[in-house]
Amino acid sequence: MSHAIGIIGATGAVGREIISLLEFRNFPVKELRLFASPRSQGLSIPFLDQTLPIEPLSEKNLQGLDIAFFCAGSSISKQWIPLALQSNCFVIDSSSTFRQAPQIPLVIPEINGHMIQKTHRLIASPNCATTILLMPLFSLHRAFQAKRIVVSTYQAASGAGAHLLQELKQETKAYLENAPYTHHLPFPYAFNLYPHNSPLHPDGYVEEEQKMAHETQKILEDETIQLTATCVRVPVLRAHSLSANVEFKQPFTLDEIYQLLASVPGLALFEDRAANRFATPRDASGKNDIFCGRFRKDPTQPNTLEFWAVGDQLLKGAALNAVQIAERQVQL
Ligand SMILES: NC(=O)c1ccc[n+]([C@@H]2O[C@H](COP(=O)([O-])OP(=O)(O)OC[C@H]3O[C@@H](n4cnc5c(N)ncnc54)[C@H](OP(=O)(O)O)[C@@H]3O)[C@@H](O)[C@H]2O)c1
Numbered sequence: 001m002s003h004a005i006g007i008i009g010a011t012g013a014v015g016r017e018i019i020s021l022l023e024f025r026n027f028p029v030k031e032l033r034l035f036a037s038p039r040s041q042g043l044s045i046p047f048l049d050q051t052l053p054i055e056p057l058s059e060k061n062l063q064g065l066d067i068a069f070f071c072a073g074s075s076i077s078k079q080w081i082p083l084a085l086q087s088n089c090f091v092i093d094s095s096s097t098f099r100q101a102p103q104i105p106l107v108i109p110e111i112n113g114h115m116i117q118k119t120h121r122l123i124a125s126p127n128c129a130t131t132i133l134l135m136p137l138f139s140l141h142r143a144f145q146a147k148r149i150v151v152s153t154y155q156a157a158s159g160a161g162a163h164l165l166q167e168l169k170q171e172t173k174a175y176l177e178n179a180p181y182t183h184h185l186p187f188p189y190a191f192n193l194y195p196h197n198s199p200l201h202p203d204g205y206v207e208e209e210q211k212m213a214h215e216t217q218k219i220l221e222d223e224t225i226q227l228t229a230t231c232v233r234v235p236v237l238r239a240h241s242l243s244a245n246v247e248f249k250q251p252f253t254l255d256e257i258y259q260l261l262a263s264v265p266g267l268a269l270f271e272d273r274a275a276n277r278f279a280t281p282r283d284a285s286g287k288n289d290i291f292c293g294r295f296r297k298d299p300t301q302p303n304t305l306e307f308w309a310v311g312d313q314l315l316k317g318a319a320l321n322a323v324q325i326a327e328r329q330v331q332l
Pocket residue numbers: 008009010011012013014015035036037038039040041057070071072073074076094095096126127128158159160161162163313314317318
């Protein structure tokens with residue numbers, strides 16, 4: 001059976017990846033409809049042997065879709081997902097709008113794919129940095145019970161959308177050519193980095209850091225896990241990196257860690273200790289797998305593990321995860 005599919009945010013960083021994945025993974029598409037803002041009206045995007053026009057969002061235009069991928073940001077999700085649901089469409093939302101709603105499953109298929117049921121009409125896809133953390137962590141948590149996680153992220157420009165990717169490219173070029181450039185952030189980005197600029201909360205954490213804490217508890221179905229994050233935007237085009245320090249309730253050996261991780265689908269060990277070579281964002285760019293390595297025992301505290309993980313946040317962190325959710329749903 002094939003499906004009428006809509007991508008809301010089709011011209012964006014995530015939307016364009018979803019289009020490629022539907023094509024590359026032979027998703028059963030009967031009809032593909034692409035939506036973006038009024039700025040993109042008149043544009044068209046190739047898909048298979050067709051060239052598809054960008055449509056404006058309207059109640060009428062959303063009619064007749066079987067599956068809708070929402071990747072146009074929170075305000076669009078908040079406004080339009082309730083309308084899409086009224087027309088009995090199955091919705092996968094990449095924004096944070098519904099992630100903490102108790103009745104909405106927040107799904108990484110390799111970890112909690114069992115949450116997707118035939119009756120569900122809306123599934124939320126998690127924050128990208130959280131997905132990159134949990135892909136190596138979930139099987140370790142099941143074996144040794146994570147108690148406290150300290151994580152630092154090194155997040156790519158494309159994590160903030162197509163516009164920041166362009167900003168980084170253009171600003172870097174101008175910097176190298178010593179040409180004038182008016183940057184759109186309150187500080188230069190090329191050859192620089194900055195604490196994640198999502199909204200700052202009164203407790204001093206930014207929203208991205210809070211998302212990592214809350215989404216980890218929801219996906220691992222354990223509200224006792226404590227997580228503290230420091231999220232940093234780095235001048236990398238694509239793929240987020242992170243370092244994690246995880247205290248477990250149970251003791252472990254490094255052999256057990258490597259054995260457990262060897263069979264996790266979507267996860268690849270990437271390390272050459274003799275060459276001191278571990279995964280970089282450029283290794284992970286365009287790849288479906290999350291790469292991990294540098295597993296070591298923290299000598300300052302019992303039952304504590306350190307590791308490094310890198311993943312393409314546009315793929316497993318967003319578009320691939322959303323398409324995998326749709327693949328599971330249509331197979332039920
Ligand atoms: N980027 C990532 O790595 C990542 C990872 C996980 C989750 N997410 C989430 O995925 C969503 C999309 O992120 P992104 O990085 O792809 O953003 P983006 O590159 O900025 O793309 C945003 C998309 O939304 C469309 N849009 C904006 N206003 C609209 C409107 N009024 N009506 C219809 N479409 C509208 C844009 O169309 P125009 O081109 O016409 O402006 C564009 O297609 C966000 O919620 C984000 O938090 C992103």
